[in-house]
Amino acid sequence: MAFDFSLDHFALFALPRRFALDKGGLEAAYRDLQVLYHPDRAAALADADKRLAMQAATRVNEAFQVLKSPLGRARYLLQLAGVDTQEETNTSMPVDFLMQQMAWREQVAETRAAGDVSALEALAQTLQGETRQLELALADCLDVQKDHAGGALLVRKLRFLEKLEQEIGDAIEVLLD
Amino acid sequence: MAYSDKVIDHYENPRNVGSFEKGDDSVGTGMVGAPACGDVMKLQIKVSDTGVIEDAKFKTYGCGSAIASSSLITEWVKGKTLDEAMAIKNTQIAEELALPPVKIHCSILAEDAIKAAVADYKAKHEG
Numbered sequence: 001m002a003f004d005f006s007l008d009h010f011a012l013f014a015l016p017r018r019f020a021l022d023k024g025g026l027e028a029a030y031r032d033l034q035v036l037y038h039p040d041r042a043a044a045l046a047d048a049d050k051r052l053a054m055q056a057a058t059r060v061n062e063a064f065q066v067l068k069s070p071l072g073r074a075r076y077l078l079q080l081a082g083v084d085t086q087e088e089t090n091t092s093m094p095v096d097f098l099m100q101q102m103a104w105r106e107q108v109a110e111t112r113a114a115g116d117v118s119a120l121e122a123l124a125q126t127l128q129g130e131t132r133q134l135e136l137a138l139a140d141c142l143d144v145q146k147d148h149a150g151g152a153l154l155v156r157k158l159r160f161l162e163k164l165e166q167e168i169g170d171a172i173e174v175l176l177d
Numbered sequence: 178m179a180y181s182d183k184v185i186d187h188y189e190n191p192r193n194v195g196s197f198e199k200g201d202d203s204v205g206t207g208m209v210g211a212p213a214c215g216d217v218m219k220l221q222i223k224v225s226d227t228g229v230i231e232d233a234k235f236k237t238y239g240c241g242s243a244i245a246s247s248s249l250i251t252e253w254v255k256g257k258t259l260d261e262a263m264a265i266k267n268t269q270i271a272e273e274l275a276l277p278p279v280k281i282h283c284s285i286l287a288e289d290a291i292k293a294a295v296a297d298y299k300a301k302h303e304g
Binding site: 106 | 208209210211212213214215217219236238282285286289290293
């Protein structure tokens, strides 16, 4: 039983360190490692190796969760580059972005109060489109321009959208209940 | 998590909700947002010729603590000079509202919002 805990998440799955992702490649590498360190397989091993296999399996799962999410992947790439995304501390976003966020939140509150599920679903669709645009911008920013500050701003924007999408999802769930 | 009575009071009876005309020369507008929780806050001040904040309005989308923090700070800045308003610290807001550690960022948002509003007003009146 051997596992190199010093590998970063990309190296663990033998993937290039970049935002653009070979999703199939990640999933295949993940499955291979899952099998390798599966508890059933480790059951016959000595206690020390059992523990090691469990730690390795946990690490593989964590790495997979981080890399498969665009937000997690971007944040991790920036972290590897020593850049703090400042999601907890930086409150100064571009004004037009914040105006749009406020308008969308107003819309959610109004459509929710009106019980208009289809309007909420339409808004969710709009946000998915926006999210996709931000992900494309992230690929350009991180992989091509190597612009860390720009990448960190895009991560913060994506975080806003993720939160809003959750809220819309919750509102739809409540209305459909 | 339980909110303090002061947070609930501001949340249920928020002071100074609304907005001023953005283009008005006597108005400074600050917009800030907290990525981690998705809160968005707009805070506006109306400043007299003598540089005193006569009135303040806010509009906040966020949790109870974010709404209470912005409501409280609009009350506090009224009658203050721009410099006095700039001196308000988030820790004072957090203390007044008895915010728990996980909600401290809401008070930081309010402090950043008033600073942005003052900066906007000053930018309008430079040269």
